[in-house]
Amino acid sequence: MSEPAQPSGVGLFVRSAGMRWAAILLVAVVSLSLVLFHRHDGTDAASGEVPTEVSGVPSSPTYDQQRRAEVAVLLDQWAAAVRSGDVDALRGLMDPRADPSFVDAQVRRAAVIPTVPFADFGYELGDEPETPVPPRIAEPLDATDIWAPSVYLRYAVEGPDASPTRRPVSLVVAERNGRWGLVDDADLPEYRRHTWRGPWDFGPLAVRSVPTASGTSVVMGHPDREQFVADVAAELPSATAAVTEFWGEDWARDALVFVASSAEEFGELAGSDPSTDVAAVTVSDAPTGDGLHRTGQRVVFGPDAALRLTPFTVRSVLRHEITHVAARARTADGTPLWVSEGFADYSGYRHSGAGFAQLAPTLDAIVASGGPPTALPKDEDFGAGGTRSSVAYESAWSVFEFVADRYGEPRLRRLYEALASGRASDGTIDVALESVLGLGRAEFVASWGEWVAARSR
Numbered sequence: 001m002s003e004p005a006q007p008s009g010v011g012l013f014v015r016s017a018g019m020r021w022a023a024i025l026l027v028a029v030v031s032l033s034l035v036l037f038h039r040h041d042g043t044d045a046a047s048g049e050v051p052t053e054v055s056g057v058p059s060s061p062t063y064d065q066q067r068r069a070e071v072a073v074l075l076d077q078w079a080a081a082v083r084s085g086d087v088d089a090l091r092g093l094m095d096p097r098a099d100p101s102f103v104d105a106q107v108r109r110a111a112v113i114p115t116v117p118f119a120d121f122g123y124e125l126g127d128e129p130e131t132p133v134p135p136r137i138a139e140p141l142d143a144t145d146i147w148a149p150s151v152y153l154r155y156a157v158e159g160p161d162a163s164p165t166r167r168p169v170s171l172v173v174a175e176r177n178g179r180w181g182l183v184d185d186a187d188l189p190e191y192r193r194h195t196w197r198g199p200w201d202f203g204p205l206a207v208r209s210v211p212t213a214s215g216t217s218v219v220m221g222h223p224d225r226e227q228f229v230a231d232v233a234a235e236l237p238s239a240t241a242a243v244t245e246f247w248g249e250d251w252a253r254d255a256l257v258f259v260a261s262s263a264e265e266f267g268e269l270a271g272s273d274p275s276t277d278v279a280a281v282t283v284s285d286a287p288t289g290d291g292l293h294r295t296g297q298r299v300v301f302g303p304d305a306a307l308r309l310t311p312f313t314v315r316s317v318l319r320h321e322i323t324h325v326a327a328r329a330r331t332a333d334g335t336p337l338w339v340s341e342g343f344a345d346y347s348g349y350r351h352s353g354a355g356f357a358q359l360a361p362t363l364d365a366i367v368a369s370g371g372p373p374t375a376l377p378k379d380e381d382f383g384a385g386g387t388r389s390s391v392a393y394e395s396a397w398s399v400f401e402f403v404a405d406r407y408g409e410p411r412l413r414r415l416y417e418a419l420a421s422g423r424a425s426d427g428t429i430d431v432a433l434e435s436v437l438g439l440g441r442a443e444f445v446a447s448w449g450e451w452v453a454a455r456s457r
Contacts, residue, residue, distance in 0.1 A: 095181030126150030159216030165296035167196035221259030320348030334423030342396030360394035372449035
C-alpha cells in the first residue's frame with residue numbers, strides 16, 4: 001500500500017504590532033510512503049544555530065534564523081516537560097490564548113508519557129516551508145508573530161528501537177512580549193497537515209517489557225486490554241525465537257507491539273485506515289542509507305483482536321507479523337501480496353501441527369467442489385473482504401507450504417528473496433521461479449494446484 005504524498009505548502013507567517021500581515025510564498029513537495037508496513041518520517045531537524053561571523057566580521061542573525069533558534073528552545077522545553085510529567089512547566093509554555101482542549105490534552109499526555117520506557121523523546125524543526133496560518137486561528141490570537149513551522153516528534157523506545165523514528169506534528173506557535181508559546185497541534189485539513197498520535201495520546205498505558213532473543217521487546221496497550229497485552233508479552237520470546245530459527249539472525253530479533261483499543265487509534269498507529277476485520281498489521285519507516293536499514297517497525301493489533309483471537313491464533317498472528325519485521329529489509333515496496341502474506345503465513349503456522357483443512361477451510365471447500373486453483377492471487381483480492389479475501393490469504397499460504405514441502409525451506413527462503421527483491425512484474429516472477437525452482441510459471445501453478453487438490457482430498 002502507499003501513503004498519500006504530503007501536499008505542496010504555501011508558507012505564510014503573521015507578524016504585527018497591531019496586526020500587520022506579511023506573506024512569503026514557498027512551495028515544497030514532500031513524499032511519504034506506506035507499506036502494509038508503513039511510514040511517516042521527516043527530514044533531519046535544523047540545528048537552530050545561527051551564524052555569528054562571516055570572514056572575521058560579526059554578523060547578526062536574520063529574523064527567520066532567530067525565530068528558528070527561539071522556537072527550537074521552546075520545543076526542547078515542551079519535550080522535557082511532557083517527558084518528566086511536569087505539568088506546571090508545561091502550562092508555562094502555553095500561549096495565553098492557546099486552545100484549552102490542546103492544553104488539557106498535553107496535561108493528560110504528561111501523566112502517561114513518563115510510564116513509557118523512552119530512550120529518546122523530543123521535538124525538532126523540519127526543513128519544509130511553513131504552512132499558512134489560517135485566519136480563523138491567527139485573528140483571535142492577535143500576537144506579534146504566529147508561525148506554523150514544520151515540526152516532528154522524534155522518539156525511540158528503550159530496547160526495540162536502535163534508532164529513533166519521526167512523526168509529523170501540525171504545530172502552531174505564537175510570540176507575544178518577546179516570548180514564544182504553544183498554541184495548538186490540531187490538524188489543518190485545508191493544508192493536509194496532520195499530527196500523528198501515539199498510544200500515549202489515547203489514555204493510560206499498560207506496558208510490558210520482556211527479554212527476547214537479542215535484547216528487550218515491549219508491548220503496550222491500555223488498561224482495558226491489559227490481559228491481552230500480557231498474553232502477547234508472554235508469547236513474544238517464543239515467537240521471536242521461532243522466526244529467528246526460520247529466517248536467520250540477520251534482523252534485530254526484538255519487537256515493539258502496540259495494542260489499539262479503538263478504530264481511531266488503530267488507524268493512527270497503522271498509518272492508514274485498516275478494516276477492523278484485520279487482526280494486526282506491521283508498519284515501518286522507509287529504508288535509509290544502504291536501503292536495508294529500517295526504523296519505526298511496529299506490530300499493531302486491532303481493537304477487536306483481544307476478543308477474536310484464540311491462543312492458537314495469537315501465536316500464529318504474532319509470528320506472522322514478526323516475520324514481516326524480520327523480512328522487511330529484504331522486501332521491496334511493490335512486492336505482490338501473495339508473496340509477502342503467503343510467506344508470513346507459512347512462518348506463522350510453521351510447526352503448528354494444524355492440517356490443511358484447518359488452516360485453509362475456505363480454499364479446501366472450494367477445491368472440493370470446483371477443482372484446484374489455476375492462478376495466483378491478485379493484490380486486490382486480499383482487501384476485498386469476505387470469501388474472496390479468505391481464499392486469497394489461504395491460497396498464498398498454500399503456495400509457500402507447497403514450496404516448502406516439495407523443495408525444502410532453504411529454497412523457499414531463496415524464492416521469497418528473489419520474488420521480493422524489487423517491484424514485481426510477470427517477467428520478474430517468471431525469472432524468479434525459473435532461477436530458484438527451475439519451473440516456468442504455468443508449470444509452477446499447475447504443480448501447486450495438483451498439490452492443493454491432493455491435500456484437499
